[in-house]
Amino acid sequence: MESISLVAVASIAIAGLTMAIGSIGPSSGMGQAIQQALSAIAQQPDERNSLTRTLFVGLAMIESIAIYCFVISMIVIFANPFWTHFVKAGG
Amino acid sequence: MEIVQINQISPDQVIIWSWGFVKINATILYTWLVMAILVVGSWLVTRNLSSEINVSRWQHFLEVVISVIRGEINEMAKKGGDKYIPLIGTLFLFIGLSNILVVVPGFVAPTSSITTTASLAICVFVAVPMYGISQNGLLHYLKEYFQPNFIFFPFHVMGEISRTLALTVRLFGNIMSHEKVVGILLAVTPLLFPIIMQALGLLIGIIQAYIFAILSMVYIASATSAHEEGHKHEELHKAEASQGVAA
Numbered sequence: 120m121e122s123i124s125l126v127a128v129a130s131i132a133i134a135g136l137t138m139a140i141g142s143i144g145p146s147s148g149m150g151q152a153i154q155q156a157l158s159a160i161a162q163q164p165d166e167r168n169s170l171t172r173t174l175f176v177g178l179a180m181i182e183s184i185a186i187y188c189f190v191i192s193m194i195v196i197f198a199n200p201f202w203t204h205f206v207k208a209g210g
Numbered sequence: 211m212e213i214v215q216i217n218q219i220s221p222d223q224v225i226i227w228s229w230g231f232v233k234i235n236a237t238i239l240y241t242w243l244v245m246a247i248l249v250v251g252s253w254l255v256t257r258n259l260s261s262e263i264n265v266s267r268w269q270h271f272l273e274v275v276i277s278v279i280r281g282e283i284n285e286m287a288k289k290g291g292d293k294y295i296p297l298i299g300t301l302f303l304f305i306g307l308s309n310i311l312v313v314v315p316g317f318v319a320p321t322s323s324i325t326t327t328a329s330l331a332i333c334v335f336v337a338v339p340m341y342g343i344s345q346n347g348l349l350h351y352l353k354e355y356f357q358p359n360f361i362f363f364p365f366h367v368m369g370e371i372s373r374t375l376a377l378t379v380r381l382f383g384n385i386m387s388h389e390k391v392v393g394i395l396l397a398v399t400p401l402l403f404p405i406i407m408q409a410l411g412l413l414i415g416i417i418q419a420y421i422f423a424i425l426s427m428v429y430i431a432s433a434t435s436a437h438e439e440g441h442k443h444e445e446l447h448k449a450e451a452s453q454g455v456a457a
Contacts, residue, residue, distance in 0.1 A: 169285075172424065179421040183376055186383035193390070197217045 123205045130199050135194035141188030148181045213318050218395045219386065220323040241320040244308045275303075280422075286427045287434075294430060297337055299331060302423035305371075309385060309415025313408055322385040324378065331377040334426040335370070342433030349435070377425060384418050 156174040160167050213236055214221050219238035228234065255268040265273075279299045284291035311317045320326045353440040355366045388411045395404045 175417065175423055176421060176428070179380060179425070180376075180419075181381040183383070186380055186387065189387050190379060190383045193219055193386070198219050 121209075123202075123209055126201050126205055127200070130195045134195045137188050137192045137195070141191075142185050145181050145185040149178055152177055153182065167189065213316065214322075214389070215346050216390065216397075220325070220327055221318045221320070222323050225320075228440060236318050237320050237323040237326055240308070240318050241326060243317075243319060244311070248303060248307060256422070263381075282424070283427060286387070286424070294427065297333070298423050298427050301333070301426060302419050305330070305381065306419035309419055310412060312385075312389070312411060312415065317394055319385050321381055321418075322389055324382045327382040328378045330381070330422070331374045334377060334429065335374045337426070338370075338429050338433045341430050345434040354433070358395075373429065377422065381418055381422055384414060388414055396435060 152174065156170055160170055163170075214224055221240070224236040225233050226236055226239055239240075252272070254265075255272050258266075259269060260266075268272065268338050276295075276299070279302060280292070280295060283298055285293050287294060305321055308319045308321050312319045339351065355363050388407075392404055392411065395407055
């Protein structure tokens with residue numbers, strides 16, 4: 120295979136794998152965080168406001184890891200530096 | 211007409227107007243638009259403020275927004291939260307408005323470009339030590355970097371840098387990914403379903419603006435509150451006691 124089509128195949132496969140593997144951890148983490156927050160709100164409904172705020176901040180922290188994966192896969196597909204390099208080298 | 215194509219990651223790549231070396235790209239244009247809406251809108255409303263019983267509906271609106279922001283900040287900062295309102299409130303309003311306006315056709319959110327979010331995060335990066343030094347003095351602020359002992363100095367510095375990076379990429383990734391998802395859905399299911407995603411995008415935009423503001427407030431609060439160790443212990447004891455009661 121030519122090097123340029125190798126780059127294309129690797130990019131597409133890696134982008135899919137990045138999203139697939141990279142979303143397992145954050146989703147299970149968010150599930151656990153929401154579960155704990157719900158039981159905490161059920162135990163202490165008066166503290167709902169501060170619990171919700173902490174939950175949102177924590178969810179944003181966890182979610183950012185999945186977002187990093189998404190950004191990496193977007194870069195690999197749409198702004199791949201190796202792709203442009205091989206296109207230039209190939210003429 | 212789409213301004214940013216589906217294979218362009220950021221609106222920086224869209225040059226709208228250029229003259230010699232001066233280039234106006236989509237990010238700059240829409241940033242100016244959002245700034246103009248905020249400034250002119252606030253100026254129009256605050257031009258004739260009144261403290262009568264019958265105030266205009268726009269004054270009501272601004273009062274609600276400001277009092278919500280103020281309440282949140284005062285809850286986080288414990289004391290003297292009012293001096294953080296200009297920075298945190300502006301961040302929230304700018305990000306919030308530019309995320310809400312995504313539903314207007316032809317509008318590209320400036321927050322979907324990594325340069326905008328990076329500059330906002332750098333503002334926070336600069337503001338945290340400024341507030342910390344002005345609150346506790348230079349020596350006390352620098353001493354925080356060597357807690358609990360000097361080995362932790364590089365980790366503190368790395369933490370400062372990496373959380374700035376995280377603020378940047380979180381906001382950029384969320385807004386950009388939402389635009390891409392809507393664009394792809396528009397190609398697959400053109401009718402109705404993208405509207406639902408747009409409505410979800412409003413929610414995501416507001417939550418991201420809220421999170422950006424709250425996180426920068428958390429960072430500032432952690433830099434300014436150096437003497438709260440005893441207070442923390444008290445809270446810990448309280449939490450343990452309430453857990454014992456619950457169990």
